[in-house]
Structures are given as C-alpha cells and as structure tokens.
Amino acid sequence: MHLKKRVLVTGGAGFLGSHLCKRLLADNCEVVCLDNCFTGSKQNILPLMSNPNFEFLRHDITFPLFIEVDEIYNLACPASPIHYQHDPVQTTKTSVHGAINMLGLAKRLKAKIMQASTSEVYGDPAVHPQPESYWGNVNPIGFRSCYDEGKRCAETLFFDYRRQHKLRIKVARIFNTYGPNMHPNDGRVVSNFIIQALQGKPLTVYGKGQQTRSFCYVDDLVEGFVRLMNNTGDDFTGPANLGNPGEFTILELAELVLKHTGSKSKIDFKPLPEDDPKQRRPDITLAKSVFGWEPTIKLEEGLEKTIPYFKKILESA
Ligand code: NAD
Ligand code: UDP
Ligand code: UDP
Numbered sequence: 215m216h217l218k219k220r221v222l223v224t225g226g227a228g229f230l231g232s233h234l235c236k237r238l239l240a241d242n243c244e245v246v247c248l249d250n251c252f253t254g255s256k257q258n259i260l261p262l263m264s265n266p267n268f269e270f271l272r273h274d275i276t277f278p279l280f281i282e283v284d285e286i287y288n289l290a291c292p293a294s295p296i297h298y299q300h301d302p303v304q305t306t307k308t309s310v311h312g313a314i315n316m317l318g319l320a321k322r323l324k325a326k327i328m329q330a331s332t333s334e335v336y337g338d339p340a341v342h343p344q345p346e347s348y349w350g351n352v353n354p355i356g357f358r359s360c361y362d363e364g365k366r367c368a369e370t371l372f373f374d375y376r377r378q379h380k381l382r383i384k385v386a387r388i389f390n391t392y393g394p395n396m397h398p399n400d401g402r403v404v405s406n407f408i409i410q411a412l413q414g415k416p417l418t419v420y421g422k423g424q425q426t427r428s429f430c431y432v433d434d435l436v437e438g439f440v441r442l443m444n445n446t447g448d449d450f451t452g453p454a455n456l457g458n459p460g461e462f463t464i465l466e467l468a469e470l471v472l473k474h475t476g477s478k479s480k481i482d483f484k485p486l487p488e489d490d491p492k493q494r495r496p497d498i499t500l501a502k503s504v505f506g507w508e509p510t511i512k513l514e515e516g517l518e519k520t521i522p523y524f525k526k527i528l529e530s531a
Contacts, residue, residue, distance in 0.1 A: 218242060218243055218244045218267065219243045219244070219284045219285060220243070220244040220245075220246065220282070220283045220284050220285075221238050221243045221244065221245055221246070221283060221284065221285045221286070221287065222246045222248060222281065222283040222285070222286045222287070222319075223235050223238070223245060223246070223247050223248065223287045223289060224248045224249070224275050224286070224287070224288050224289055224290035224312070224316060225248075225249060225254060225288075225289035225290035225291060225330070226245070226246075226247030226248055226249050226254070226259065226270075226289070227247060227249035227251060227254030227255055227256060227258050227259050227270070228249065228253060228254035228258070228289065228290075228293075228395075228397075229254075229258070229293070229391075229393070229395045229396045229397060229432070230289055230293075230330070230388075230391065230432065230435065230436070231247065231249070231254065231258075231287075231289045231290075232254070232258035232259050232262075232395050233393070233395065233432050233433070233435075233436050234287060234289070234436050234439060234440075235247050235259060235262055235268065236261075236262060237436050237437075237440060238440075239262060239265055239267055239268060241440070242267075243267070244267045244268075244269075245262075245267060245268050245269070246269050246271055246281060246283060247259055247262070247268065247269065247270050247271065248271045248272075248273050248275070248279070248290070249270070249271075249272065249273075249290065250272065250273060250274040250275075250290070251272060252292060252297070253292045253293075253294075253297050253397055253400065256270070258395045274308075275288075275290045275308060275311075275312035275315055275316060276304075276307045276308055276311040276312055276315070277315070278315050278318070278319075279315060279316075279319055280319075281319075282323065283319075283323060283325055284323075284325055284326075285325055285326045285327070285328075285443065286316055286319065286320055286325055286326070286327040286328065287327075287328045287330070287439065287443070288312070288313065288316045288327060288328065288329050288330060288368075289330040290308060290312055291305065291308050291309055291312070291330070291361075291364070291365075292305060292308070292361075293332075293361075293400075294397065294400035294401055294402045295357075295358065295361075295401060295487070296400060296401040297397075297400055298360060298361040299357055299358075299360070299361075302357075302359075302360035303360070305360040305361055305364055306360045306363070306364040306367075308364070309361075309364030309365055309367060309368045310364055310367050310368060310371070312368075313329065313367075313368040313371045313372065314371060317371060317372065317375045317381065320375075320381055320382075321375065321379050321381060325382075326382040326383075326384070326443065326448075327372075327381065327382070327383055327384070328383070328384040328385070328386060328439065328442065328443050329368055329369065329372050329383070329384070329385045329386070330386060330388055331365050331368065331369055331385050331386060331387045331388065331453060332361075332362075332365050332387060332388055332389075333387055333388065333389040333390070333455070333457065333494055333496065334352075334358065334361055334362045334365060335350050335352070335362060335365055335366050335369065335387060336348055336350040336351065336352075336387075336491075336494075337350045337351040337352030337353065337362060337489075337491065338351050338352075338353075338489065338490075338491040338492060339351055339491065339493070339494065342493055342495065343459065343461075343495040343496060343497040344455065344494070344495070344496060344497060345455075345497040345499070345500075346387065346452070346453045346454065346455055346497075346500055350366075352366065353489055356488060356489045357487075357488055357489065358488075358489045369385055369453065372385055372451075373385075373451070376451060382448050383451050384442050384443055384446070384450070384451060384452055384454075385451060385452040385453040385454070386438065386439060386442055386452060386453070386454055386456050387452075387453050387454065387455045387456065387496075388430075388435065388456050388457065389427075389428050389430060389455065389456065389457025389458070389494065389495075389496045390402075390403075390404075390427045390428060390429050390430065390457065390494070391429070391430045391431070391432055391435045391457070392404035392405070392429055392430075392431065392432065392516065392520060393431055393432030393433070393516065393519065393520050393523075394432070394519070394520060394523035395432075395523070396520075396523075398524065398527050403427070403464060403467065404429065404467070404471075404517075404520070405524070406418060407467060407468055407471040408471055408475065408517075408520065408521055408524045409524055409528065410479060411471050411472055411475040411477035411479050412475055412477065412521075412524060412525060412528055413528065414477060414478065414479055415479060416479055416480045416481060416482035417468045417471065417472070417479055417480070417481050417482065418482050418484050419464055419465060419468055419481050419482065419483050419484065420464070420483075420484050420485065420486045420487060420490065421464075421483075421485070421486030421490070422465075422483065423463060423464040423465030423468065423481075423483070424463050424464075424465065425463065425464055425486075425490060425491065425492050425493065426461045426462060426463050426464070426492070426493045426494060426495065427461070427462065427464065427467070427494050428457050428458050428459060428460055428461050428462070428494060428495045428496060429458055429460070429462065429467070429513050429516070430456070430457045430458035430509055431458070431509065431511035431513075431515070431516035431519065431520075433511065434458065434509035434510060434511050435456055435457075435509075437507065438454075438456040438501060438505075438507045439456070441505040441506070441507050442454055442456070442501070442505055442507075445505045445506070446504055446505050450504060452500075454500050454501045454504070454505075455496040455497060455498050455500065455501060456496070456498070456501060456507070457495075457496035457498065457509075458496070458509040458511075458513070459495055459496055459497070459498055459509075460509075460512065460513055461493075461494075461495040462513065465481075467513075468481055470513060470514060470517060471517065474514065474517045474518055474521060475521055
C-alpha cells in the first residue's frame with residue numbers, strides 16, 4: 215500500500231499555515247497542524263477539522279516535540295509588528311529555540327525541513343530589489359530586532375545543521391503576503407486599510423506613504439512553498455525569495471483599497487514607525503530558474519479575493 219506522506223506544519227493555525235495545511239490535504243498528505251494559538255486560531259482551520267488526514271496539536275515549539283513525520287514546514291512565529299513586539303523575548307525564543315527543536319526533530323527523523331524566513335532579514339535594505347546574496351542592513355537592538363535577528367539566527371541554525379548533520383533544509387524568505395485568514399487586528403497594512411475602508415474610517419497611512427512594499431497573494435505563496443519543498447533537489451537549500459515583484463507605494467495601496475471597496479474613506483497621515491524599511495521588492499530570479507515559480511495573481515485581483523473575507527468578519531463581529 216502506498217503510504218501517505220505525513221507533514222508537520224508549525225504555526226498551522228495562522229494565516230499562511232492554515233492555507234498551507236489546506237493545500238497539503240488537497241495533495242493527499244497527512245497533516246499535523248501544530249500551534250500554540252498565540253496569533254493563530256482554530257477558526258482558521260475549522261473547515262479542515264473533519265478531514266481524517268488532519269490533526270491539530272496545541273504545542274509551543276520553544277519546548278521539545280517528539281512525533282513522527284516525513285516533512286516539516288516551520289512557520290510558527292508571530293509575523294506582524296504589534297504581535298511580535300508584544301513579548302519580544304518570546305518572539306526570539308520562538309525563532310531560535312523553536313528552530314533548534316524543529317531541527318532536532320528533523321535530525322532524529324531524517325526529515326526534510328523548510329524554514330519560513332522573511333524579507334526582514336534584509337532590514338532597511340541598501341540594495342534594491344533584494345537578491346538572496348544581499349546580507350542585509352538590520353539594527354540588532356531596535357524594536358524590530360527580536361523578529362529580524364531571531365529569523366536571521368534561525369537561518370544560521372538551519373545552515374549549521376546542514377553542515378554539521380547533513381540535514382535536508384530549505385529556506386524561504388517570504389515578502390509581504392496577504393489574503394483571507396489574515397488576523398483582522400494585527401496592524402498589517404492590507405488588513406488595516408481594508409477594515410478601515412469597509413468601516414468608513416480614515417485609512418491610516420504612516421509617514422508620507424511613499425515607502426514601498428510588494429504584496430503577494432497567499433495562494434501564490436503557498437505554491438512557492440510546495441515547489442521549494444518538492445521540486446528542488448536535496449542540494450538546493452535556498453534561501454529563496456518568495457514574493458510578488460510588483461512594487462507599490464503605501465499611498466498607491468490605499469487608493470487601490472478605496473477603489474475596490476468603493477469606500478469614501480479619507481486618508482489620515484500618521485507618524486512613521488521606527489526602523490520602518492523605506493522600500494522592499496523581491497528579486498525572484500532564483501525561484502523562477504530553480505523551481506519555475508512566479509506569482510500569477512496581481513494586487514488588484516488579490517484584493518478582490520480578500521475583501522469579502524474581511525466583510526464577513528465585520529458582519530459576524
Ligand atoms: P501568523 O501570526 O498568522 O501565524 C503564525 C502562527 O504561529 C500563529 O498561528 C501562532 O499562533 C503560531 N505561533 C507563534 N508562536 C508559536 C510558538 N512558540 N509555538 C507554536 N506556535 C506558535 O503569521 P503568518 O503571516 O501566517 O506567518 C507565518 C510565518 O511566515 C511566520 O514564521 C512569519 O514570520 C513568516 N512570514 C510571513 C509573512 C507575511 O507577510 N505573512 C512575511 C514574511 C514571513
Ligand atoms: N528535539 C526534539 N524532538 C526530537 C529530537 C530533538 O524536540 O525528536 C529537541 C531536543 O530537545 C534538543 C533539540 O531538539 O533540545 C536539538 O536536538 P539535537 O539532537 O540537535 O541536540 P541535542 O539533543 O544533542 O542537544
Ligand atoms: N502601514 C501604514 N498604515 C498602516 C499599517 C502599516 O502605512 O495602518 C505601513 C507601514 O509603516 C509599512 C508598510 O505599511 O511601511 C507595511 O507595514 P506592515 O506592518 O504591513 O508590514 P512590514 O512593515 O513588516 O512590511
């Protein structure tokens with residue numbers, strides 16, 4: 215009998231994790247979804263609960279974990295500034311102790327393991343767009359450092375486990391991603407703007423809104439995860455940038471959100487947070503050439519798919 219692949223997704227009840235779990239089930243995998251429900255919620259995985267190939271495990275990855283799986287996607291970590299700055303020491307622990315535990319697990323099981331890293335490893339980049347070879351410009355002692363430096367250290371651990379213990383690793387550097395199941399109150403720009411627009415409240419643009427970001431729709435990103443994990447040889451570790459190279463100023467995003475929600479909200483300019491990167495756009499040449507990945511969903515199309523999710527949340531609130 216052909217045994218199904220059993221896959222662990224840490225942070226599986228979060229935004230990206232819940233979409234990844236759904237995709238893996240559709241690919242006929244057994245999925246162990248692990249989460250401590252800090253920012254994720256059972257609501258995100260409710261539709262998966264009745265699937266016999268799906269299992270939810272409440273656990274904090276800063277503690278050791280002994281289960282049997284074939285592959286690990288390590289996504290557990292709060293991703294939005296207000297959440298990761300709520301308990302910065304726990305954020306660093308999640309990235310660092312969490313990576314050590316998941317790598318220890320992968321080592322014992324000889325399992326392939328993927329790390330959800332971030333464009334934040336480039337900090338406020340002095341090179342634009344950012345290729346994987348750029349080492350970054352990160353403040354080690356600022357408010358964002360628990361996240362940025364935690365993720366950088368996790369990457370170091372992944373590469374040292376590879377060098378020391380021959381682990382099969384994959385590192386994805388994720389750029390800003392949006393879509394349904396985003397936490398409504400996590401302060402990220404896409405969710406903030408859509409909710410503000412739907413409620414007829416002013417859109418809070420930080421600074422002059424001239425800073426740029428590149429926004430990837432979640433389905434495109436999950437496709438990138440799965441290809442990086444499955445369609446590359448064991449010699450390919452990454453890091454590989456995953457993101458949408460379409461670059462927009464925050465003000466442009468605000469205007470698109472107003473257009474697609476049909477809202478009459480005004481724009482309210484607020485102070486720019488400390489260490490806020492001025493520009494960010496992935497160079498995805500590597501992902502394109504190695505595993506044939508590039509996003510297919512344009513920002514306006516993705517916003518159209520995302521707005522109904524927030525409408526539903528507001529209606530049920
Ligand atoms: P999210 O906050 O929705 O999901 C993270 C999940 O991890 C949550 O369900 C949370 O409860 C869980 N978690 C946090 N600490 C944990 C711990 N110690 N043990 C177990 N579970 C824990 O965020 P997301 O946007 O889905 O991000 C998922 C991953 O992708 C994160 O590692 C994040 O750093 C990375 N990432 C996301 C983006 C993005 O734009 N969404 C960009 C770059 C990187
Ligand atoms: N670990 C785990 N599950 C396992 C194997 C290891 O959580 O199945 C943890 C273990 O508790 C340890 C960490 O992963 O703290 C690193 O494991 P490794 O084998 O690399 O280190 P060691 O146990 O030698 O310190
Ligand atoms: N931002 C904004 N208004 C908001 C939330 C965010 O103008 O209500 C800006 C923020 O200053 C940053 C960009 O939007 O320049 C993206 O912020 P987010 O927190 O979504 O992600 P990150 O800073 O991690 O890229």
